[in-house]
Amino acid sequence: MDPELEAFIALFPASRLDDPVADRESFAKLATSVPKPDTSAMTIEDRTVPGDPEVAIRVYRPIEAPGAIVWLHGGGWVMGDLDTEHPWAARLAEASGAVVISVNYRLAPENPFPAAIDDVYTVLTWAAENAAELGVTPDRIAIGGHSAGGGLAAATALRARDEQGPPIRFQLLNQPGLDDRLETWSARNFTDTPWVYREKLAAMWRYYLDGQPASSAYAAPARATDLSGLPPAYLATAEFCPNRDENIDYAVRLMRAGVPVELHQWPGTFHGSQAILSADVSRRQIAELGDVLRRALQSA
Template identity: 75%
Template sequence: MDPELEAFVPLFPKADLADPVSSREMLAGLAVSVPAPDVSGMTVEDVMVPADPAVPVRIYRPQEAHGAIVWLHGGGFVMGTVDTEHPWAARLADLSGAVVISVGYRLAPENPFPAAFDDAYAVLSWAVDHAAELGVDPERVAVGGHSAGGGLAAGVALKARDEQGPRICFQLLNQPGLDDRQESWSARNAIDTPWMNRDKVAAAWRHYLGGAPATPYAAPARAEDLSGLPPAYVGTAELCPNRDEDIEYAVRMLRAGVSVELHQWAGTFHGSQAIVSAEVSQRQLAELGAALRRGLAG
């Protein structure tokens, strides 16, 4: 493990989703401990996107943005809000120059699949329809997310392809949760990895699926055909249960003719980029911004 990251491991809370309410409180506490982002060069606005029910979003508009991303937070489908995602959504907007639409999707287990997925797709449709109001080109709208949010983004891209829905120009998938089956080597052997381990992943999928069988929109790794998807950036962490399923998904997209950039970050663990003082985290965050800038430029 990267020495700068390893020093922080004892400070991370236990990897557990047994109690969703306390898990949400814990994440909220972690979020406020992160250094506040600089939003002086952008406007930040909270909006309710019309849907059934309406979906809260927080929109970050840098000056002279030419593209946008519908951004979906992590949290094992159970945790996270636009407030806990604020440090990361703001940094992504600053580093990429893109309008970032951070989505406050419904959480499991109270709202199992397809609630969060439907919220994400509704916001994507709204973003494309309202691109002029957002000040961006409707042909330059991406989807992306971290962890569970990355899985949601990948599922949204599949549905948009299948139903000839809103055009997505790019996928930004950071350590996405893609496969409920947990059959890969990294999933089976991530017993004591920091923050996210095999048991926590299993709990996340149980909460999200609510006992129903997984579909490709819920678990994109189950999709048989990955052709026709938007170009993608896939970032993985070495000490992460999702690592191998993410790499396999990237390779399958490549074999299906999708342009993919894949970066496996040595010495990192799931979510370790939250340790912003570490040099490797700074490189990870900068690369996410640069990858999105490239993806929106086409």
């Protein structure tokens, strides 16, 4: 374990995700403890995207953005909102120079699959149709997210491909939740890792899938049998994360399907540890997400 991260483990609140409402409150308190981002070089606007239902978004718009990303927060499909994601959405906008469209998708267990992906797809479609207003072109819109949000991003890329939907420039997947089966070595053996471990991850999937196995790859992207024709992708994994091996497997499968992939396995880290901004490795992770996105949106 990275020593700068290890020093903070005792400060992480214990959570088995037995009470989603209480856990949302704890998650929100944890988010407010993060140092505030610098937003002086961007405008921030809360908006509502028309749909059934409407979807709340927060748009971070730097000057002369090379493109945009539909960005999806983490929280196990159960926790998180525009406010908890604010420190990370703003930092991604600052680091990449891109317009960041943070999505307040519906949460489980009140709204299990496919509510969240339907909300994300609504926002992706809106972003493509309103690219000029966002100051970008429709061919320079990426999708990405942390954890559960990363899984939603991967699923939305699959759906957009299958339905000939809006073109997606790039997938930015940070420790994504991709496989409900929990059969990889890391998913089976990481039973006491910080913040996210096997039992907690299993609870997240139960809430999201309403207690059933994933019915399609749109629910759990690792179940997709064909990964060809998907947008180029960046996947970041944490060494001590139950999602680690499914992330690596998915990256390798994308490569075998002919999809350009950059894979970064961060040694000494655990799921969500990039939130510990005092650690050098966390600052490097956030900087890399921004740099990767900037390059993807600026490329020919």
